[in-house]
Amino acid sequence: xxxxxxxxxxxxxxxxxxxxxxxxxxxHPQRPVLLxxxxxxxIDSMLITWFLFDFRTLLTRFxxxxxxxxxxxxxxxxxxxxxxxxxxxxxxxxxxxxxxxRRMSWAKVxxxxxxxxxxxxxxxGGRSRTGRVDREGAVYxxxxxxxxxxxxxVISVYLRGHSQQQYSFFPKRGDSFFLDxxxxxxRAIPGRRGQREITQQIIxxxxxxxxxxxxxx
Amino acid sequence: xxxxxxxxxxxxxISKHAKNEDALKSISTDTHIIKDLQVNSARLVxxxxxxxxxxxxxxSDDDADRINTIGDAVKLVKELMH
Numbered sequence: 435x436x437x438x439x440x441x442x443x444x445x446x447x448x449x450x451x452x453x454x455x456x457x458x459x460x461x462h463p464q465r466p467v468l469l470x471x472x473x474x475x476x477i478d479s480m481l482i483t484w485f486l487f488d489f490r491t492l493l494t495r496f497x498x499x500x501x502x503x504x505x506x507x508x509x510x511x512x513x514x515x516x517x518x519x520x521x522x523x524x525x526x527x528x529x530x531x532x533x534x535x536r537r538m539s540w541a542k543v544x545x546x547x548x549x550x551x552x553x554x555x556x557x558x559g560g561r562s563r564t565g566r567v568d569r570e571g572a573v574y575x576x577x578x579x580x581x582x583x584x585x586x587x588v589i590s591v592y593l594r595g596h597s598q599q600q601y602s603f604f605p606k607r608g609d610s611f612f613l614d615x616x617x618x619x620x621r622a623i624p625g626r627r628g629q630r631e632i633t634q635q636i637i638x639x640x641x642x643x644x645x646x647x648x649x650x651x
Numbered sequence: 652x653x654x655x656x657x658x659x660x661x662x663x664x665i666s667k668h669a670k671n672e673d674a675l676k677s678i679s680t681d682t683h684i685i686k687d688l689q690v691n692s693a694r695l696v697x698x699x700x701x702x703x704x705x706x707x708x709x710x711s712d713d714d715a716d717r718i719n720t721i722g723d724a725v726k727l728v729k730e731l732m733h
Binding site: 529530533559571572573574626627629630 | 716
């Protein structure tokens with residue numbers, strides 16, 4: 435409702451996508467969920483939550499309310515963003531921080547994953563500078579998470595405002611969104627090489643949904 | 652493999668991911684991979700995997716975390732090869 439009032443963002447396919455997602459999640463009870471989304475604006479995770487889950491689900495199935503993993507630099511200096519992150523289930527990371535700091539953040543994420551929580555993550559590592567799924571920017575932490583818990587249900591999510599050309603802070607006011615998702619059946623391959631391969635499987639699904647989007651425009 | 656050859660290969664592998672062309676021109680063992688060459692930290696995994704393939708060795712996570720400069724990488728590869 436807040437988002438609707440702020441920007442009047444809308445997703446015409448929201449109901450059918452929600453139905454598909456609910457069916458998928460109900461078919462895989464007890465499995466932690468990892469939403470792996472493309473990344474173009476600073477409020478993508480809010481929009482994904484808003485479009486994928488109805489308000490009732492967020493209240494009654496709180497484990498489906500996705501945790502987010504924002505970069506501290508992106509919100510740490512803004513009190514409003516800090517409050518929103520505090521309220522919105524966030525585990526912050528410092529991408530250029532120490533190895534210990536990054537390890538601690540990942541330990542929290544892994545813990546939440548093992549609890550069966552839903553986590554929303556951006557495998558591209560940041561907003562795509564090209565405006566398209568950025569394979570070059572891919573970070574392999576997502577692969578690490580799947581390795582740590584192969585029970586994780588990996589769902590690749592593609593969200594894009596129809597007016598979105600490049601990356602931006604906010605989507606264009608009043609924009610209408612395309613939303614799609616796929617279950618990505620990741621093979622849990624061990625080692626660093628495995629982390630890369632798992633991440634690439636997800637990136638490939640995001641690219642495939644992006645191609646579908648542009649092919650049907 | 653001699654140290655000079657290790658250095659050449661390390662620089663070749665890391666250069667592929669460097670965004671700072673000026674820093675590449677004055678590269679040395681003291682050059683910091685992330686701060687000077689502006690390599691995306693996410694690409695460090697690719698660099699370590701390239702090291703493993705090129706020098707036919709295995710690098711642990713702890714060892715990988717010790718790589719900050721070109722010199723660190725050369726030293727680590729040399730240690731693991733001998």
